[in-house]
Amino acid sequence: MANNWSNEISENTPAQEKFFSLIIPTYQKFAWLKQSVEILLTRFPQAEIIIVNDGSQDETYKIRNLYPNKIKYLEHPKNKGKGASWRDGVKEASCDYLIFTDDDLPFGSEGIEAILTELITSPADIVITKRKNFYNNAGYKKILRPGLYVLLKLLFNLPYADTQCGLKGFKRQSALDIMPRTFTNKFAIDIEILYLAKLLSYSVKEVELEQKLFAPSTFNFKNIVLMFFDLIKIKFHHYEI
Numbered sequence: 499m500a501n502n503w504s505n506e507i508s509e510n511t512p513a514q515e516k517f518f519s520l521i522i523p524t525y526q527k528f529a530w531l532k533q534s535v536e537i538l539l540t541r542f543p544q545a546e547i548i549i550v551n552d553g554s555q556d557e558t559y560k561i562r563n564l565y566p567n568k569i570k571y572l573e574h575p576k577n578k579g580k581g582a583s584w585r586d587g588v589k590e591a592s593c594d595y596l597i598f599t600d601d602d603l604p605f606g607s608e609g610i611e612a613i614l615t616e617l618i619t620s621p622a623d624i625v626i627t628k629r630k631n632f633y634n635n636a637g638y639k640k641i642l643r644p645g646l647y648v649l650l651k652l653l654f655n656l657p658y659a660d661t662q663c664g665l666k667g668f669k670r671q672s673a674l675d676i677m678p679r680t681f682t683n684k685f686a687i688d689i690e691i692l693y694l695a696k697l698l699s700y701s702v703k704e705v706e707l708e709q710k711l712f713a714p715s716t717f718n719f720k721n722i723v724l725m726f727f728d729l730i731k732i733k734f735h736h737y738e739i
Contacts, residue, residue, distance in 0.1 A: 516546040519591035523550045523583030524601040531601045541607040551554045553577035581687030588677045596673045600664040606710045613667040622703035623672040628660035650693045672700045686728035
């Protein structure tokens with residue numbers, strides 16, 4: 499992926515000025531998060547890094563003091579879920595481009611750069627990632643995943659191949675328009691966002707990327723069942739459009 503934007507920004511933008519926001523929800527992964535923040539601070543000095551500690555009981559709270567004045571830190575007293583974390587992160591974001599990423603940076607800094615490049619150079623309002631391969635592919639996921647995407651087509655007429663990938667980018671107005679309308683707190687938030695993008699006529703572009711690594715996932719069978727019920731709620735929810 500070409501990175502002309504990177505050279506242009508570094509030449510023309512003061513180092514202290516931020517031009518895109520990275521929103522990172524995190525839960526019980528302090529070691530992964532610390533490593534990721536160190537990478538991001540080095541690779542993207544013009545990023546506004548927003549950490550949302552979603553009720554972790556480990557040492558995640560220490561991240562605030564490890565990087566004073568370099569990150570924005572939010573904390574939920576109890577675990578609320580990815581949707582709630584994304585909404586709170588968007589409220590704090592001040593830049594023209596907003597990118598959601600998982601705390602383990604599964605696509606590396608290169609994945610973030612790819613999303614940012616598309617946001618800057620393409621007319622798309624929203625850019626989402628689809629994985630070339632599913633490495634964290636437990637048996638029940640392999641069985642249920644095709645059924646999920648058939649269901650999404652039937653319920654919402656969404657054509658996307660990988661709604662649950664955590665790396666997503668937004669031009670500011672689309673994020674500010676969509677996120678306050680969402681109500682789901684857990685893993686159905688990805689689908690609710692894309693459904694609202696469709697209702698609000700925002701354009702979405704998919705970018706296929708190779709997943710580099712992954713931390714242990716909290717997306718288990720229980721969460722899949724809960725997501726199914728959230729999808730029904732989304733389908734019959736009255737959105738103010």
